[in-house]
Every structure is written in structure tokens, then in C-alpha cells.
Amino acid sequence: MPRFVLMRLLQMIPVMLGVSFVVFISVYLVPGDVARTVLGQQASDTAVQALREELGLNRPLLVQYGIWLWDLLHFDLGFSISQRVSVSTLLGEKILNSLILMGFSLFLVITLSFTLSVYSATHFRKIGDRLAIFGTLVMASAPTFWLGILLLYVFSIKFPFFPTSGMHNFYNPGGFWEVVHHATLPAIATAASSIAIVTRVTRSAMIDVITKTYMTALRSRGIRRRRLNYVHMVRNALPSFVNISGLQVGYLFGSAIFSEIIFNWPGIGLQLYDAILQRDVPMIQGCSLVIALMFVISNFLSDYIVRSLDAIKR
Structure with a gap:
């Protein structure tokens, strides 16, 4: 039984990695700009670009995923954009x-x-x-x-x-x-x-x-x-x-x-x-x-x- 539990726990690791990748990528495949949505359609391009840099949205997608996954391993899911809390x-x-x-x-x-x-x-x-x-x-x-x-x-x-x-x-x-x-x-x-x-x-x-x-x-x-x-x-x-x-x-x-x-x-x-x-x-x-x-x-x-x-x- 301990061997069964250990093997099942080890199998959960690649499953969760795959799930995390799909969850991260799928959100960014949805059309629209997150920064523009947060600031509103009347916001200037300068303000939108500044917010994109603050949120790290201007970096390559795989780099963003790597940073997010590293934070996730430290039980850090980031900050809510709309509510500004953890x-x-x-x-x-x-x-x-x-x-x-x-x-x-x-x-x-x-x-x-x-x-x-x-x-x-x-x-x-x-x-x-x-x-x-x-x-x-x-x-x-x-x-x-x-x-x-x-x-x-x-x-x-x-x-x-x-x-x-x-x-x-x-x-x-x-x-x-x-x-x-x-x-x-x-x-x-x-x-x-x-x-x-x-x-x-x-x-x-x-x-x-x-x-x-x-x-x-x-x-x-x-x-x-x-x-x-x-x-x-x-x-x-x-x-x-x-x-x-x-x-x-x-x-x-x-x-x-x-x-x-x-x-x-x-x-x-x-x-x-x-x-x-x-x-x-x-x-x-x-x-x-x-x-x-x-x-x-x-x-x-x-x-x-x-x-x-x-x-x-x-």
C-alpha cells in the first residue's frame, strides 16, 4: 500500500504541471488586453503600457509562465488585478x-x-x-x-x-x-x-x-x-x-x-x-x-x- 500511494503521488506531479500550463496559456489565448480592460477603454496608451510592464505582460509568454510557476511552487498565486489583494x-x-x-x-x-x-x-x-x-x-x-x-x-x-x-x-x-x-x-x-x-x-x-x-x-x-x-x-x-x-x-x-x-x-x-x-x-x-x-x-x-x-x- 505505501508503494501504491507513493506511485500515485508521483503521477500527480506531471498531471498538475500539465494542468498548470493549460490553465496559464488558455487565459492568454482569450482575445482582449488585460491592461486595457482594467484601466478602461478611455485610458491612454502610455498608462496601458505602464500597467503591462508592472504586471509583466510585456514579457514572452513562456517567461511569464516560468515566473508564475516558480511563484506557484512557493504558494504565491499573485495579486488580484481588480481587488488588489493576494x-x-x-x-x-x-x-x-x-x-x-x-x-x-x-x-x-x-x-x-x-x-x-x-x-x-x-x-x-x-x-x-x-x-x-x-x-x-x-x-x-x-x-x-x-x-x-x-x-x-x-x-x-x-x-x-x-x-x-x-x-x-x-x-x-x-x-x-x-x-x-x-x-x-x-x-x-x-x-x-x-x-x-x-x-x-x-x-x-x-x-x-x-x-x-x-x-x-x-x-x-x-x-x-x-x-x-x-x-x-x-x-x-x-x-x-x-x-x-x-x-x-x-x-x-x-x-x-x-x-x-x-x-x-x-x-x-x-x-x-x-x-x-x-x-x-x-x-x-x-x-x-x-x-x-x-x-x-x-x-x-x-x-x-x-x-x-x-x-x-x-
Whole structure:
């Protein structure tokens, strides 16, 4: 196991280097002048050129990338052009807020998809199974931004059960349950597609387990159906469930961008959206890098958990 962890950590290095290069280059491929955007279209050419020199935008692109990568290795993401504060300092609180939303969304994914997949597999080709498959098809086809707007209209405006925006009550900030109350709708919008994916994959894995020869042998020995379903079937399909659920962590962190914008949740997604509108290059790079890092870390954790489950089974 230590050798596996070491190899996976070493493999993450070239992946993150490639991601950092793509993140850095892609921002500069977008048409427009960052300095001109910051100063406004009425600014003089002299002022624009001075700002370009101050930001180092007049240097060759590879030189800029080398300087940025060196600063990144020292945990320095630069300064926000629009807000004039350290990107690392500003992203610290935003990352925590996004992790709260992602954690709530992941909780919904794990609980609902596991319950639906077990129910669907144990009622294979019955009316309950067909309804579950139809429901997951609808959830998988619903874009996050569309579902978020629909939930906002129905449950915040038409029937005001949940707040329309934010993370706390602005005038009277509360505790944990207030955060849960505010996070419910954005978490549902974020998790819907992942619930559908995890349910369908896990259901297929469980049905495949049911048809195995050893399950037939266990059934012939008189083992009760409940024990077959909830012990043997679930246990052997668990690695598939963990693997696909782990892969959804990075996706949830990324798709939460739309939910954060719609529900004005103060996280990485909303910060990235504002940075794009303001052409704040260091902030865009910092947010994109954090999202990519979450994908890499979630893949590593899912692989590690699956490897641990395999070791336990042996």
C-alpha cells in the first residue's frame, strides 16, 4: 500500500504541471488586453503600457509562465488585478465555502444514489426499477443552471420555503442549520446529475453481481434473499460505488460554479465568474487551478479507497 500511494503521488506531479500550463496559456489565448480592460477603454496608451510592464505582460509568454510557476511552487498565486489583494488570501475563505456546498452535495449523492441503486437492483425490471431509471434519466438530462433556476423559482419565490441567495441570513447570521437551510437548493441542483450517474453505474454493478455463479450457489444453499441482497450483493458492488462516487467529487466542485452563481453562494464558482467578467487573470488562474486540483485529489482518494477495499476482501 505505501508503494501504491507513493506511485500515485508521483503521477500527480506531471498531471498538475500539465494542468498548470493549460490553465496559464488558455487565459492568454482569450482575445482582449488585460491592461486595457482594467484601466478602461478611455485610458491612454502610455498608462496601458505602464500597467503591462508592472504586471509583466510585456514579457514572452513562456517567461511569464516560468515566473508564475516558480511563484506557484512557493504558494504565491499573485495579486488580484481588480481587488488588489493576494489571490491566496482571498481564495482561502472561498474554498471553504465551496467545500461546504460540495460536502452537502456529496452527502446527497452518496445517500440517495446508494438507496436508489439497491432498491432498483433488488426490484429488477419491476415498476419501482423502471421509475427509478426514468427519474435518473431526467436528472442526468437536466442542466445544473436550468435546474437551479427552476428550484429557485418554485421553492424560493413561488413557495418561499428556502432563501433565494447567500450562505447566511445577512442581518442575523446563524449556525449550522441555517447553513444547511441555505445550501439545500444549490446542493440539490449540483448533485442531481451525479446522483443519476452513480445510481445507474452502481445499479448495473449490483445486477451483474446478482447474476454471478457464486450468488446462484449461495441461493441454492438456502441463504435468505435479504442476506444475499444486503450483504453479498452490496459488498461485492461496493468498489464500483466508491470509485464512481469518488470521481464525482471533482465534478461536483466544478459544477457547483453554476449553482453558486444562481444562488449567489460565496464560493470559488462565484469568484471565478466575477474574475472572468473583470478579466482578472491571476484570480482566474487561481480558481481554475484549485478546481483542477480537486479533481486530481478526488481521483487519488477514490483509487486509494478502492485499493483498501480490495485488500480487505483478500
